[in-house]
Amino acid sequence: MKMLYLFTLMLSGFAGVLSQSSGWGVNYPNNLICGVRGFSVSIPCSYYYPTSNPNIQVTQKLWCSMNTNTGRCTDPPYVYDSSSNTKSDFEYAGDDKSNCTLLIHNLQSSYSGKYKFRFITNVDSGKWTGEPGVILQVADLKVSLIRLSGNGTLKQGDSLNLMCDVKCTHSSSQFVWSKNNERLPASGPVLHFPALTVRDSGSYTCTWKTNEVSGSKTISLQVEGDFAQWQIWIIVLVIAVMILVIVAAVIYHRRKRVEAQDENSKKSAEKVQVGENTHDKQKKPQQNHVPQLDDETLRREEVTYATVCVKDKKLKQGRVHTEQQKEDDSVIYSTVKNT
Missing domain, CATH: 2.60.40.10 (Immunoglobulins)
Structure with missing residues (x-):
């Protein structure tokens, strides 16, 4: 097994030498790339091709995972293909000249493995897959x-x-x-x-x-002291509630006292007003309605009383015809009353 591994390294080194001498190649990091699950990772990469021919242009860039691909990454599937508009966790952060860096987002354990970069140019023989690739480990x-x-x-x-x-x-x-x-x-x-x-x-x-x-x-x-923090908060909350209840009770009592004072003041004012009205009524004498008499009536009354007086003198001088006189008097008084 060790001999096979050394042989693979020798072939990779030999391929690197051939690629550099031929002017085509891809460079990867020497060490494996570590990534944290759920986060992103950047896989540095660079590539080159003969620049002596200015007509050579890169037309397609590809990244493949050896978990789903085999060989030299010549056929799909690819985790990234510049000719496709499909969006995924694999993002190309390079260019068409020399940078082939790959960004992988939202790393999953299944993304662990070996990755290779392949680029294709506009010349018939201008296709290249970088060897030996780069290893990603997601932890x-x-x-x-x-x-x-x-x-x-x-x-x-x-x-x-x-x-x-x-x-x-x-x-x-x-x-x-x-x-x-x-x-x-x-x-x-x-x-x-x-x-x-x-x-x-x-x-x-x-x-x-x-x-x-x-x-x-x-x-x-969460470090607890002499009192647990949650116990302190409970105590503070209870004290705050008690203060609010006391303040509310004081305000309610004061309002009731003010209302009672206002009610007593109103009742006292009403009693004073009633007393004054009663006193005024008692103080004013009741006036009998006496009809006003004109001058003619007054003269008649004077004449009548004068007549009465004359008749009284006649009675004193002699009491003659007493009964007749009483009848006359009755007639006179009745006349006065009727008047």
């Missing part, structure tokens, strides 16, 4: 919490490590940590917490970077 980025002390929920004083892990070998990888989207000075795959505090609560993100790809994963820490 998962994981952030793990490793407890060094303490059990159950995280409490102040507990110790732990956050570990960022990618199952992919890459010499130029870099780990960057951030808390609540603010970068931390720490670097490397492990973030150490010797003694947790409440301030250590938050969201921690590990970003894994290479020259071709980057990916990130987030984990949350």
Whole structure:
């Protein structure tokens, strides 16, 4: 098996020499490309052809996956074909001159494998597939919490490590940590917490970077102090509700007291008004309606009373014909009354 692998490398090197001497070829990265599942990756690539002939032009560019294709990528299927308008996760980021970089979005585990680039020109013999191709490995980025002390929920004083892990070998990888989207000075795959505090609560993100790809994963820490944060919020909420109830009760009581005072003031004013009206009625004497008498009536009354007086004197002088006189008097008074 080892001999076969060495023989393949020798053939690839020999093909590279032939391609350079003939002026046709494709260059790939020497190392495999690592990608994080769910993110994007860039596969660098360059190609060349004889530039001595200015009539040569690239007419078609192709990328194929050896998972679905075989041989020298001369026949479909292709993951990218410049002559097709089909959109997919595979995007060509090169040009028609020398750049054949391929971008792969939304990486899936099934995208792992070997890829080759092929280009076709406007001359009959101007077709070339780059060998040996480039290998892509798609891996998962994981952030793990490793407890060094303490059990159950995280409490102040507990110790732990956050570990960022990618199952992919890459010499130029870099780990960057951030808390609540603010970068931390720490670097490397492990973030150490010797003694947790409440301030250590938050969201921690590990970003894994290479020259071709980057990916990130987030984990949350919730550290409890003397009181759990949710308990503090409950206490604050209960106090706020009690304050609102007390304020509402005070406002309601004041309104009722003001309304009662206004009602008493109205009743007092009504009583005073009624008393004044009664006093005025008692103070004013009742006036009998006496008809006004004209001068003629007054003269008649005077004459009548004068006549009465004369008749009285006659009675004193002699009591003659008493009964007759009474009848006359009755007639006179009745006359006065009728008048």
